[in-house]
Amino acid sequence: MQKLTLKKIARELDVSISTVSKSLKDSPEISEDTREKVKAFAKLYNYRPNTIALSLKNRKTKTLGVIIPEIVHHFFTTVVSGIEKVANEKGYTVIIGLSNESFEKEVTNMQKLANGSIDGFILSVSRETQLKNDYHHLTETIDHGMPIVLFDRNVPEIECDKVVVDDREGARNAVLKLLTQGCEHIALLTTEDHVNVGKLRTQGYKEALEESGIAYRENLVVKLRDEFNDEGQEERLMTEIELFLRNNPGVDGIFAVNEKYALTAMKAARKLDRDIPDQLKVIGFTDGDLSKFATPSLTTVSQHGIQLGEKAAEILIKRLEENNFDPPYQTVVVTTRLVERESTSSH
Numbered sequence: 001m002q003k004l005t006l007k008k009i010a011r012e013l014d015v016s017i018s019t020v021s022k023s024l025k026d027s028p029e030i031s032e033d034t035r036e037k038v039k040a041f042a043k044l045y046n047y048r049p050n051t052i053a054l055s056l057k058n059r060k061t062k063t064l065g066v067i068i069p070e071i072v073h074h075f076f077t078t079v080v081s082g083i084e085k086v087a088n089e090k091g092y093t094v095i096i097g098l099s100n101e102s103f104e105k106e107v108t109n110m111q112k113l114a115n116g117s118i119d120g121f122i123l124s125v126s127r128e129t130q131l132k133n134d135y136h137h138l139t140e141t142i143d144h145g146m147p148i149v150l151f152d153r154n155v156p157e158i159e160c161d162k163v164v165v166d167d168r169e170g171a172r173n174a175v176l177k178l179l180t181q182g183c184e185h186i187a188l189l190t191t192e193d194h195v196n197v198g199k200l201r202t203q204g205y206k207e208a209l210e211e212s213g214i215a216y217r218e219n220l221v222v223k224l225r226d227e228f229n230d231e232g233q234e235e236r237l238m239t240e241i242e243l244f245l246r247n248n249p250g251v252d253g254i255f256a257v258n259e260k261y262a263l264t265a266m267k268a269a270r271k272l273d274r275d276i277p278d279q280l281k282v283i284g285f286t287d288g289d290l291s292k293f294a295t296p297s298l299t300t301v302s303q304h305g306i307q308l309g310e311k312a313a314e315i316l317i318k319r320l321e322e323n324n325f326d327p328p329y330q331t332v333v334v335t336t337r338l339v340e341r342e343s344t345s346s347h
Helices: 006-013 017-024 032-044 074-089 103-114 127-132 136-143 167-180 196-211 234-247 259-271 289-293 305-322
Strands: 063-068 093-098 120-123 148-151 161-165 186-190 221-223 253-256 281-285 299-302 331-334 337-339
Touching: 006 017, 006 032, 006 136, 017 032, 063 074, 063 103, 063 305, 074 093, 074 305, 093 103, 103 120, 103 127, 103 136, 120 305, 136 148, 148 305, 161 167, 161 305, 167 186, 167 196, 167 253, 167 281, 167 299, 167 337, 186 196, 186 259, 221 234, 234 259, 253 259, 259 281, 259 289, 305 331
Parallel strands: 063 093, 063 120, 120 148, 148 161, 161 331, 186 221, 186 253, 253 281, 281 299
Antiparallel strands: 299 337
């Protein structure tokens, strides 16, 4: 028999997940009749919450579990500070787990935290999870009545609340900016296809070209391998981008889907004696400190990470306070802003 979850009990008895959850915790909000019915059904089918889901506890921990793919990335640190700000204001603490872009670490982190330590998750899925396209750990957690808010990397298959950046629009605006500044051969430095964010930013790049009547050229799109993001791989990333610039001397603009790719491209261009911004203009995504202090300073798309984190925490805490884990779910889209610096204009 399939595992019994809060969601399945709710469906069988034609009540909401919250009603099942409250009944099993003997909440006085639910009529005695309904409570007895739910408990009898759960007992009959030997309902046991599995380890990845919440242990049925009457006390709230007032703790949120946050799982992020990496800690060195400026964007994720700003999101966490936004989450902590709202959580602390509302009397919640935050436990942070790090998946290091690994599927296994993501699942283990969730199992550890869901075992009674936290009330709900805020999470950005790892690259490997997207590659495997395996989200069982998320659906199981939600089905057991523990709310999840996904941020940044959107997973359309998962039904839950989401807070995302308008990646497509942010990329479109960046590329339009390069076009208005006279760039005609704009290269795109992006991720491998399974990374949703890279996909959306690529879409924005294509849209901007199309709007401006410029043909999309496959040879100007560089899909950089995942492992180039790992620590100690900077040289390989540099070699790859330098080789591309050497083979494509006509490139006069670069849009990079993250800060690392953009800064590496500027370094490679300098090595080839190409002047920025006169011969080559560069725009990156994510407005970190490195962009501000680079030479020349880097024009970037700011993702408003703090605002994104605040929103995610507000949505999760509202669900917990109202003890409401049922649809409808909401997707909040945070707009981006182009921060102009020296890499696109010499003034």
